[in-house]
Amino acid sequence: MDLNSDWKFIREDVPDGGYGGLEDSSWRTVNLPHDWSVEEPFDKKWASGTGYLPGGIGWYRKHIFLAEESIKEYCSLEFNGVYNNSQVWCNSNYLGKRPYGYSSFAYDISEFLVPGENVIAVRVNHKDIADSRWFTGSGIYRDVTLRMTGRVHFIRHGVFVSTKEVNKEYARLKICWKTEGAKENEKVTIRFSYQNHDVIQAEGIEGETFLTVKNPKLWSPDDPILSEVLAEVFVEGKKQDEIRFFYGIRTIEFDAERGFFLNGVSTKLKGVCAHHDAGVLGAAVPKQVWARRLRKWKEMGCNAIRMSHNPPDPKLLDLCDEMGFLVMDEAFDEWEGCKNKWWQGHNVYPPKHYGYSEDFPQWHEADLKELIERDRNHPSVILWSIGNEIDYPNDPYCHPSFQTMTGNNDANKPEQERRYDHFKPNAKRLETLAKKLVKIVKQYDTTRPVTAALAYPELSNQTGLSDALDIVGYNYKEHLYANDHKTYPKRVIYGSENSNDPICWKAVSEKEFISGQFLWTGVDFLGEAHGWPIRISQAGILTLAGFEKPMYYQRKALWTDKPFVYLSTKKIDSRWQPEQAHWNFENGQEIEVNCYTNCEKAELFLNGKSFGVKSQELGKIVWLVPYKTGELSVTANTNDQEVRYTLETTKEPVTILLHPIEEKRDMDRQDIVQVELFLADEKKRLVRHRDLLINASLCGDGVLLGMESGSPTDLTPYCEHTHRTFNGQMILYLRRNRIGGIKLRVFSPEQKELMAELEI
Numbered sequence: 001m002d003l004n005s006d007w008k009f010i011r012e013d014v015p016d017g018g019y020g021g022l023e024d025s026s027w028r029t030v031n032l033p034h035d036w037s038v039e040e041p042f043d044k045k046w047a048s049g050t051g052y053l054p055g056g057i058g059w060y061r062k063h064i065f066l067a068e069e070s071i072k073e074y075c076s077l078e079f080n081g082v083y084n085n086s087q088v089w090c091n092s093n094y095l096g097k098r099p100y101g102y103s104s105f106a107y108d109i110s111e112f113l114v115p116g117e118n119v120i121a122v123r124v125n126h127k128d129i130a131d132s133r134w135f136t137g138s139g140i141y142r143d144v145t146l147r148m149t150g151r152v153h154f155i156r157h158g159v160f161v162s163t164k165e166v167n168k169e170y171a172r173l174k175i176c177w178k179t180e181g182a183k184e185n186e187k188v189t190i191r192f193s194y195q196n197h198d199v200i201q202a203e204g205i206e207g208e209t210f211l212t213v214k215n216p217k218l219w220s221p222d223d224p225i226l227s228e229v230l231a232e233v234f235v236e237g238k239k240q241d242e243i244r245f246f247y248g249i250r251t252i253e254f255d256a257e258r259g260f261f262l263n264g265v266s267t268k269l270k271g272v273c274a275h276h277d278a279g280v281l282g283a284a285v286p287k288q289v290w291a292r293r294l295r296k297w298k299e300m301g302c303n304a305i306r307m308s309h310n311p312p313d314p315k316l317l318d319l320c321d322e323m324g325f326l327v328m329d330e331a332f333d334e335w336e337g338c339k340n341k342w343w344q345g346h347n348v349y350p351p352k353h354y355g356y357s358e359d360f361p362q363w364h365e366a367d368l369k370e371l372i373e374r375d376r377n378h379p380s381v382i383l384w385s386i387g388n389e390i391d392y393p394n395d396p397y398c399h400p401s402f403q404t405m406t407g408n409n410d411a412n413k414p415e416q417e418r419r420y421d422h423f424k425p426n427a428k429r430l431e432t433l434a435k436k437l438v439k440i441v442k443q444y445d446t447t448r449p450v451t452a453a454l455a456y457p458e459l460s461n462q463t464g465l466s467d468a469l470d471i472v473g474y475n476y477k478e479h480l481y482a483n484d485h486k487t488y489p490k491r492v493i494y495g496s497e498n499s500n501d502p503i504c505w506k507a508v509s510e511k512e513f514i515s516g517q518f519l520w521t522g523v524d525f526l527g528e529a530h531g532w533p534i535r536i537s538q539a540g541i542l543t544l545a546g547f548e549k550p551m552y553y554q555r556k557a558l559w560t561d562k563p564f565v566y567l568s569t570k571k572i573d574s575r576w577q578p579e580q581a582h583w584n585f586e587n588g589q590e591i592e593v594n595c596y597t598n599c600e601k602a603e604l605f606l607n608g609k610s611f612g613v614k615s616q617e618l619g620k621i622v623w624l625v626p627y628k629t630g631e632l633s634v635t636a637n638t639n640d641q642e643v644r645y646t647l648e649t650t651k652e653p654v655t656i657l658l659h660p661i662e663e664k665r666d667m668d669r670q671d672i673v674q675v676e677l678f679l680a681d682e683k684k685r686l687v688r689h690r691d692l693l694i695n696a697s698l699c700g701d702g703v704l705l706g707m708e709s710g711s712p713t714d715l716t717p718y719c720e721h722t723h724r725t726f727n728g729q730m731i732l733y734l735r736r737n738r739i740g741g742i743k744l745r746v747f748s749p750e751q752k753e754l755m756a757e758l759e760i
Contacts (some may be wrong), residue, residue, distance in 0.1 A: 001145060001146040001147075001148065001677060002118070002143075002145060003032075003064070003144040003145055003146055004031055004032040004033070004144060005031050005032075005063070006029055006031070006063075006647060007026055007029070007030050007031070007032060007034070007060045007061065007062045007510040008025075008028070008029060008030075008060065008061040008062070008063075008342060009028045009029075009030045009034065009036075009059070009060050009061075009139075009189060009352075010024075010027045010058065010059050010500070011056065011058050012027065012056075012057065012059075013057040013059070013123075014059050014706070016090030017059040017061070017121055017123055018087070018092060018094060018123070018540070019089075019121075020089075020091045020092040020119040020121075020122045021092075021491050022061070022121075023478055024061050024331070027059075027061070030060075031287075032141075032142075032143065032144055032284075032729075033140065033141045033142050033143065033283075033284035033286075034139045035127075035137040035138060035139050035141045035281070035282030035284040035322075036056075036138050036139045036141055037053040037054060037055065037136075037137050037138040037139075037282055037283075038053060038137070038165055038279075038280060038706075038718045038719075039719050040053065040054050040364070040410050040717070040719075041717040042535055042715045044532045044718065045354070046129055046130075046343075047129050047130035047341065047342070047343035047344045048342055048343055048344060048345050048348075048527075048529045048530070048531060048532070049130060049133050049134065049341050049343055049345065049527055049528060049529070050129055050130065050132055050134065050135050050527045051135040051527040051529060051535050051536065051613070052170070052529065052535050052715075053129075053135065053282075053526070054129060054138075054329055054432050054671070055126035055127060055128070055129035055131075055136075055138050056126060056127060056129075056138065056309075057123070057124065057126070057127060058123075058126075058139055059121065059122070059123055059124075059528075059536050060121070060122040060124070060139070060140055061119060061120065061121045061122075061168060062119070062120040062121075062144075062530035063117060063118070063119055063593065064117070064118045064119075064120065064146070065116065065117055065118070066113060066114075066115060066116070066118060067115065067715050068115035070079065070148075071113050071114075071115065071148070071151070072148035072149055072150060073150055073151040073181075074108070074110050074111065074148065074149045074150065074151060074153050074181060074241075075107055075108070075109050075110045075113050075146060075147070075148045076106045076107070076109070076110075076146070076147040076148075076156065077090065077095070077106060077107045077120065077144070077146055077618070077686070078104070078105075078106040078144065078145045078147055078409075079098075079104060079105055079106070079140070079142070079144050080104045080142035080143045080144070080314055081101065081102055081103070081104060081128060081140075081141055081142035081311075081313065082101060082102030082122065082124055082139070082140050082141070082142075083097065083102070083124070083136050083137050083139065083281075083283065084099060084100065084101030084124070084125070084126050084131075084136070084138075085097065085098075085099050085101075085124070085125040085126065085137055085139055085386075086098050086101075086122055086123065086124055086125075086140075087122070087123045087125075088107060088118075088120070088121070088122050089120070089121040089122075090107070090109045090112040090113070090118065090119075090120055090121075090186070091113070091114065091118055091119055092110050095109065097496055098363075099356070099359040099363055100356055100359060100363060100367045100371060101126075101136060102310040102311045102312070102372050103311060103366075103367045103371070104142075104311070104370055104374055105370065106147075106156055108449065113383055113712065114223055114635060117369065117566070122140060122708050124138065124139055124140065126138040126139075127387045128354035128734065129343045130343040130352040130354055131341065131354035131355045131356075132333075132341065132355065132527070133339065133341060133362065133527070133528060134275050134340070134525060134526070134527040134528050134537070135282070135283070135527035136275050136283065136527075137276075137277065137282045137283025137284065139284075141282065141283040141284045142284075142314075143315075143622060144314050149240060149241040150181075150233070150235070150238075150239070150240030150241055151181045151182075151235075151240065152179055152180075152181040152182045152186070152188060152205075152233055152235045152240040152241065152515055153179060153180065153181055153233060153240060153241035154177065154178070154179050154231065154233060154241055154243055155180050156345045156373070157178065157370075157373035157374055158177055158178045158243070159175070159176070159177050159229075159231045159245075159377075160172050160176040160177075160373075160376055160377065161174070161175050161176075161229055161247050161377055161525055162176075162262040162376075162419055162445075162447045162449075163249050163250065163251060164210070166216060166218070166249060166251055166263075166272050168215075168239050168285060169214065169215065169598065170212050170213060170214050170215070170216065170450075171187035171212070171213045171216035171249045172210055172211075172212055172213075173194070173210065173211045173212075173213060173249070173350055173424065174208060174209075174210055174215065174522060174734075175192055175200075175208065175209050175210070175211060176207070176208045176653045177190055177206060177207065177208070177231065177233075178205070178206040179205045179206060179233055180205070180297070181240075182205050182235065183192060183302075186209075186235060186236070188203065188205050188233065188235055189201060189202075189203055189234040189235075189237075189309070190202045190203070190206060190207075190209075190231065190233060190234075191230075191231075191232045191234065191489060192209070192211060192212055192229070192230070192231050192232075192539045193229070193230045194227055194228075194229055194247075195227035195228055196212055196228070196230075198211055198213050198214075207545035208636055208688060210516055210578050214250065216249045217249070218248075218249055218250050218251075218263045219248025219249055219250040219321075219324075219379045220250060220262060220263060220324065220600060221262075221303040221324035221325060221326060222240065222324065222430070223324070224248065224321065224322060224323060224324035224379075225245065225248060225249075225457065226246040226247065226248050226321060226379070227247060227248070227249075228245070228246055228247075229244070229245055229246070229247045229377075230242060230243075230244050231244075232522050237642040238387075239463075240440050241751050242347070242459075243613075245377055246318075246321060246322075246687075247377060247379060247382075248321060248379030249261055249379075250262060250263055250379050250449070251264065252382050254449055254470075254471050254492045255492070255513075255514060256485075256489060256490050256491055257438070257489075257512070257513050258495075258512055258513065259512055259513060259514060259515045259516075259544065260494075260515035260516060262326070262382075262434065263409075265679070266573060267516075267714075268508060268509070268515070268516045269303065269304040269326060269494065269515055269516020269517065269518070270301055270302050270303050270304060270516060270517070270559045271302065271304030271305060271306055271326070271328070271516060271517060271518035271519065272297060272302055272304075272305060272306070272518060272519045272522030272523075272541065273304070273305075273306045273308040273497060273518050273519065273521045273522060274293075274305055274306070274307065274521060274522045274523060275308055275521065275523075275525035275526075275527075276310070276312065276313065277525055277526045277527075278546075278708070279526065279536075279544040279545065279706075279708040279710070279718075280405075280705070280706030280707060280708040280718045280733065281705060281706060281733060282371060282526075285313065285429075286570065286672040286733075287315040287316075287318070287319060287672075288661075288672040288673075288674060289546075289672070289674065290313075290315070290316050290319055290652060291319055291323070291561070292546055292661055293523055293542065293546055294319055294320070294323050294325065295323070295520070296542060296546065296552075297522055297542075297549065297569070298323060298324070298325075299556070299560075300541070300552055300555055300556045300560070301555070301556055301558070301559025301560040302325070302522070302555075302559065303324070303325060303326055304325060304326040304327070304328070304516065304518065304582065305325050305326075305327055305328070305514050305518075305520040305522070306322060306327075306328040306330065306385075306453075306496065306497070307328065307329055307330050308388065308497075308521070309332070309333040309388035309453075310331070310332070310333065311327070311329070311330075311331065311367075311370075311371045311374075311375075312331060314374065314375075314654065316380045317329075317375060317380060317381065318378075320378070320380035321378055321379055321380045324380075325380055326380060326382050327378070327380040327381045327382065327383070328382070328383040328385050328451070328496070328518065329371065329375050329381045329383065329384055329385065330385035330387075330388060330453075330591055331367065331368050331371050331384070331385065331386050331387065331437075332356065332360070332364070332367075332368075332386065332387050332388070333355075333356070333373075333385075333387070333388045333391075334355055334356055334357045334360070334390065335357065335360050335364070335387060335390055335430075335437075336357055336360055336361060336425070336429070336433065337351045337357055337390075337395075337396040337397055337425050337435050337620050338354070338355050338357040338358070338396060338740070339355065339357075339392065339395050339396070340352075340353070340395050341353065341354060341355065341704060342528075344531070345529070345531030345532070346529065346530040346531065347412045348412060348415065348531065349412050349414065358555075359668035362486035363421060364437070365440055365442075368386070368437060368440050368441065369440065369443075369444060371384075372384065372440075372441055372444040372445050373444050376444065376445045376447075376448075377664040382448060383448060383449060383450075383451050383471075383726070384441050384445070384448055384449070384451070385450075385451050385452055385453060385473070385496075386434065386437040386438065386441065386450060386451075386452050387434075387437070387452045387453070388452070388453045388497075389453060389455035389475060389536050390430055390433075390452065390454075390455075390462045390465075391427060391430055391454055391456045391457075391459065391463075391465060392456065393405040393406075393427075393455075393456050393459065394413070394417060394418055394424070396424060396425055397424070397425050397426065397427040397429070397430060398420050398421060398424045398425070398426070398427065399426060399427040399428070399459055399462075399463065400418070400420060400422070400492050401459060401462060402418060402459075404418045404419050404420070405420075405429065406418055407561075420637050423651070427459055427460075427465075428463045428464070430463060430465045431458070431463050431465050431467075431468055433465035434465050434469065435468045437450075438442075438450045438468060438469065438470075449470035449471045449492070450469060450470045450471075451469055451470060451471045451472065451473050451496070452465075452469055452473060452496075453470075453473040453474075453475050453496035453497055454466065454472060454473060454474060454475060454477075454496070454645060455475050455476075457472065457477055457480060457484070461484070461487075461488070462624060464609055466488075466491070470492070471491075471492035471493075471494065471515075472491055472492065472493055472494075472496070473494055473495070473496025473497070474493060474496060475495075475496055475497035476497060476498065476499060478495065478503075478504050478507035480530075481493060481507055481511060481514055482511070485511075485513055491513075492515065493513065493514060494514055494515035494516055494517070495507070495508060495514065495516065495517030495518060495608065496518055497518055497520050498517040498518060498519055499519070499520060500519055500520075500539075500541065500551050500554075500555065502554060502555075502558055502618035502619060502620070503618070504517065505517065505558050505618075506618070509558075514614070519541065519555070521537070521539045521540045521541070522540060522541055522542065523540040523541065523542040523543075523544065523546065524536050524537060524538055524539065524540035524542065524543055524544040524712075525537050525540065525544070525712065526544070533713045533715055534712045534713055535713070535714075535715065536710065536712050538712055541555060542725070543710030543727075544708060544710040545708045545709055545710035545726070545729070545730055545731045546710075547710065547727070547729060547731075549578075549579075550566075550568035550579040550581065550594065550596065551576075551579075553566040553568075553596035554596045554619045554620055555619075556596070556598070556619075556628050557597055557598040557616070557617050557618075557619025557620070558598075558618065560598060560653070561598065562598075563597075563598060563599050563636065563638040563639075563641055563643045564597065564598065564599075564643055564645075565595060565596070565597040565599065565602055565634050565635070565636050565643050565645045566596045566597070566645050567581075567593060567594070567595055567596075567597070567632060567633075567634055567645050567646075567647050568580060568581055568593075568594045568596070569581075569583060569585075569591050569592065569594070570591070570592045570594070571580065571585065571589060571590075571591060571592070571645070572590050572591065572592045572624065573590070575591075577661075579594060580688060580689065581627070581685075581727070582647060582650065582688035582689045582706035583627075583630075583631075583647035583648060583649050583650075583686050584631045584649055584650060584688075584689040585627040585629060586627065587628060587629070588626055588627065589627045590624055590627075591625050591627050592622060592623075593622065593623045593624070593625050593632065594620060594621070594622055595614075595616070595620070595621040595622075595623070595634050596619055596620055597616055597619065597621065597634075597636055597643075598616075599616065599636035599637070599638045599643065600615060600616065600618060600636075600638070601613050601614065601615050601616070601636060601637075602614065602616065602635065602636040602751055603620055603634065604623050604625070604632070604633075605632070605633045605634070605635070605637070606625055606628060606629075606631070606632050607628060607631055607656055608631075611623050611625060625680075629649045630648070630649055631646060631647070631648050631649075632644040632646065632647045632648075633645065636645075648685060650681045650683075650685045650686070650687050650688075650689070651681040651682060651687075652681065652687070652690065653679035653680060653681060653687040653690055653692065653751070653754065654680070654682050654727070654753075654754065655679075655680045655682075655684065655754065655756070656677060656678070656679060656680070656694070656746055656747075656748070656754055656755065656756040657679075657680050657684065657686075657756070658675055658676070658746070658756050658758040659675065659676040659677075659678070660673055660674070660675050660676075660678055660758065660760060661673070661674040661675070661676065663742070671735065671736040671737070671738060672705075672733065672734070672735055672736075673733075673734040673735075673736055673760055674731055674732070674734075675732040675733075675744060675758065675760075676729065676730075676731050677694065677725070677729060677730050677731065677746065678729050678730060679691075679692060679725060679728040679729070679754075686728060686729075686730045688727050688728045688729075690728060691724050691725045691726060691727070691728060692724065692725055692726075692748045692750050692751060692754065693722055693724050693749050693750050694707070694722065694723060694724070694725060694730065694746055694747070694748055695721060695722040695745075695746065695747055695748070695749055696721050696722075696732055696744065696745070696746045697745050697746075698719065698734065698742055698743070698744055698745075699742065699743040700740055700743055700746065701736070701740040701741070701742060702734055702735055702736040702737055702742035702760075703734065703735045703737075704732065704733075704734040704744075705734060706718055706732070706733050707721065707723040707728075707730055707731075707732050708723075708730060708731050708732075708733070709723055709725055709726035709730040710726050710727075710730070711724065711726035722749065732744065732746075733760070736760060738758045741759060741760060742759075742760050743757060743758070743759050743760070744758045744760065745755065745757050746760075
């Protein structure tokens with residue numbers, strides 16, 4: 001049962017908020033997923049690390065009306081993510097708490113549900129806003145469901161399928177199951193089917209069996225073939241429970257000399273790292289928004305995603321299965337030691353020290369177990385990561401092998417903070433913790449290797465942390481690849497976090513033993529900001545609004561084969577100005593013209609005049625051109641196929657273009673519509689060099705969820721429906737109710753004749 005609609009919410013602490021009889025009719029009504037942080041203004045008093053948005057305390061209450069015959073013998077209340085320190089009640093009965101804001105969790109409420117009205121109450125305590133190095137969001141930001149079954153049922157995540165053997169003729173699948181609720185000597189029968197035709201039965205409350213699939217079709221990023229698995233429980237012939245999910249047959253192998261193999265085929269991981277927010281939507285990101293991002297990454301040649309740095313939304317993993325992405329599933333950003341949390345800008349002292357580390361000793365096993373059991377049936381998941389940059393030197397771990405050390409993220413540390421201090425935690429402790437975490441992972445899954453993304457492998461190689469892992473991720477350490485491969489010839493090495501510099505890709509493409517890389521990052525994200533008024537990290541290949549940056553096309557040149565060319569421009573006398581996708585400057589200005597292409601050579605023209613043929617290096621060609629109004633174009637020829645790209649001088653914007661992005665309906669039980677908005681001139685050419693305020697309103701049975709331009713410095717509160725475009729564009733997010741249509745109306749308060757309407 002979907003419990004996402006019609007929750008009562010109040011943004012304050014309420015005495016006795018868990019009491020079932022509390023009067024809450026005056027509270028706001030919200031639908032889940034919900035993130036209250038993005039509903040409030042940006043403010044410098046909040047932390048730069050988390051995007052200058054607030055946390056605090058909030059209460060949610062859900063009234064559920066159940067007929068007596070609808071209440072089953074076993075009822076489980078299931079949450080996919082609440083940030084953070086959640087406490088839950090059912091009909092005034094306290095169920096428990098969960099500190100980690102990224103874990104899924106569930107409570108057995110079988111004995112508490114009654115016919116008629118039932119009240120679920122959730123207290124969310126995110127008072128320590130500087131508790132992360134990126135934006136987290138606040139509230140019940142992922143789905144909530146009520147699972148109701150018979151008395152005998154599969155335990156939570158109680159069915160696990162893995163591929164044991166594959167050839168052209170057949171695949172042999174291992175199926176493990178565990179149930180609960182059966183009485184002594186009661187006959188329990190388990191029935192499994194694969195794509196409705198391969199069926200096997202087994203007996204017992206738990207066990208394992210094998211199913212043979214003839215002529216299997218294998219899952220891969222190029223052909224993500226999925227088949228439905230149906231697992232059913234019967235007691236004395238009567239059905240008690242069922243679980244359905246999609247599974248893909250595939251094999252993976254990491255080799256220290258030859259790299260990564262998928263289904264026996266050598267495959268380079270062309271990956272991006274991704275945080276979990278979507279700007280104006282905060283952490284409550286619908287599946288359709290992820291689908292748009294994934295589609296763009298796929299077109300760029302990306303085949304892998306690292307979930308940075310926490311368990312992802314299960315809906316995102318579903319999409320990775322469906323669309324064909326390989327996944328590094330990550331558990332933690334910190335263990336026992338609390339990292340520095342910047343709150344006055346990036347690397348600006350003093351830091352704050354809140355975070356998961358205070359809960360790690362008590363909760364790490366439960367949180368890691370939940371991640372592995374929840375996600376192990378996803379064919380997209382190929383790696384379990386137990387930590388990100390746990391080994392920062394002096395943050396907080398140190399070691400007598402160095403007397404002073406500046407780590408990756410502490411440039412402004414005072415000198416005394418950089419010195420070795422035997423009273424600080426010793427980095428040797430990380431080996432002990434890593435071995436413990438690896439052991440926990442392997443209790444629940446041995447089909448995938450365990451890794452971690454290391455910030456300081458130079459030291460971790462000495463302390464034993466590296467040796468505790470199945471394969472070792474190096475963050476920004478390409479210069480160590482060759483020597484470490486010689487020193488540790490049996491070690492699998494890959495780039496777990498890498499800059500967008502194409503030189504870093506050469507370190508992968510030219511070394512067979514390096515399995516791949518994960519770029520930092522696939523898309524801009526809230527937080528990790530470099531100081532007011534900048535509210536975001538600008539490391540992404542896509543803007544926060546999901547539009548391609550010029551460096552997207554250089555990566556496409558490195559990662560794809562279909563011929564293409566692309567142009568961007570930049571004034572050479574403006575060092576910090578980013579590259580732009582327009583040809584609007586002042587006559588005589590010297591302009592740097594950048595061409596991104598996977599063709600060997602390209603020729604640039606301005607108003608028909610050639611500026612010569614040049615060869616690309618690492619997907620890029622540069623010309624210096626004195627600006628003249630007109631048409632700038634580039635052509636390239638590959639195998640007698642000509643590709644061309646053109647930039648024209650545009651006039652001022654006189655119209656607004658609206659482009660709806662329709663994804664699959666009801667992908668996450670919400671009908672979300674994304675509308676791209678562009679400024680255009682009289683010839684309907686996109687105007688990239690001007691920005692205007694845009695007001696949006698909605699008529700009909702729907703809600704305008706928000707407007708996102710992607711501008712790093714736009715501090716307009718997200719709750720407002722007037723925002724300025726960024727590079728002449730923005731995206732609008734709408735939720736359409738299933739009853740009827742909606743009409744979107746936009747206009748510019750600065751040029752009121754600029755308006756447009758769209759019926760959806």
